Amino acid sequence: MTKTSRLRSRAALGVAVATALAVTSACSTGNEPTPSAGGATSAGNAKCVVGMTQINQTAAFFTQMNEGAQQAAKDAGCELTIANANNDSSKQNSDIENFVTQGVTGLIVVAIDVNGVLPAVKAARDKGIKVVAIDAKLEDGSVETFVGVDNEKAGAQAAQWMIDKGLASGKSYGVVDAKNSFIQNQREDSFRKAIDAAGAKYTQSVSGDNVQEKAATAAQNLVTAQPGLDFIYTTGEPATVGAVSAIGADAKTKIIGWDLTKEVISGIDSGSVTAVVQQDPKTEGVEAVKELKSILGGAAPKGFIDVPITIVTKENVEPYRAIFP
Incomplete structure (x- = not known):
């Protein structure tokens, strides 16, 4: 083989190797990390x-x-x-x-x-x-x-707290709830079952639809219709805030409800709110x-x-x- 032939053979080999490397690089094995804005993955981690x-x-x-x-x-x-x-x-x-x-x-x-x-x-x-x-x-x-x-269990826990404190037997109450909320219905049903069995007297429920303004109106309507209530049970934040706005600090009716806010803490301080079920x-x-x-x-x-x-x-x-x- 002449010197020229040997050079041509080496050049052809180099092209073949480069082509093979390019093909290998272009073919995904499915195991490579896939970048994603904020959700980039690394080897062994799925895209999040x-x-x-x-x-x-x-x-x-x-x-x-x-x-x-x-x-x-x-x-x-x-x-x-x-x-x-x-x-x-x-x-x-x-x-x-x-x-x-x-x-x-x-x-x-x-x-x-x-x-x-x-x-x-x-x-x-x-x-x-x-x-x-x-x-x-x-x-x-x-x-x-x-x-x-466990909302059903927690509603019963709230009722049991009241029973243990002597705040149930012979007491009349109403409920501000959200009929469009499955979990708030659970909280109401389990609470009422336990508290009624302990001698509390249920009057009526009004729905605020999980909207604070509607809940405030519903709570006001409740205390207007039932002025002698001992307490109101509220099943979620809008209902509790609404009830606080509807009931004065010196009112006989107290609130036992769900979910703290700044307004609800003020209600605890003033005495209009007795207890609140607080989640995290x-x-x-x-x-x-x-x-x-x-x-x-x-x-x-x-x-x-x-x-x-x-x-x-x-x-x-x-x-x-x-x-x-």
Whole structure:
């Protein structure tokens, strides 16, 4: 072989090697990390892009839940988008459908209607999307994990607290609730069952539809129609805030309800609020994102993550003032 022939052979070999390397680089094995804004993955970690459908953005309970989820997403390297259903269950279903179209890998559902949301949730899971529910428990098997309070049990706990304090037997009461909220119906039913069995006298329930202004009007209508009530049981933040605005500090009627706010703490200070069932919405948001991150990484779902309640009174309200300045 001449010197010229040897040079031509080496050049051809170099081209062949370069071509082979280029082909190998272009072919994905499926194991390479895929970058994503806010949800970039590394080897061994699944892409974490989470859509969260929230009931509304006005109640402090929900905004604190959002804050927890946002912080957890930042810490976990997940991309999080929150959609506000604004108390509209049909919009909530549309929000879930939009998240599926956008290609999220995880979904957090704070359900308005626990039955009405199921078709949209099922459609999401059929696409391989992992779903965690917060606050409102969905049908068994419909999601990977539920994060929150056992609302039925907590309603009974609130009643038992009153029974133990001697505030039930012979006392008359009414309820400010939200008939459009499954979990608030649970809180009411279990509370009434226990308190009535202890000798309390139920009068009527009025619905504020989980909207503070409506709840305030409903509470005012209740105390106008039933001026001699010993207490009002309120099943959620808007109802409790509404009742505080409707009842003066010197009124005979007292409030036993759910969810602290600045206004409700003022009610505790003035004596119009006797006790409040306080959840930990921020922790619920944190735990939901952490659970999705874990599931997307291959861990088995926990099924239920219990976030305990605290019954807040004058005796233990002080630490909560910093949360509701």
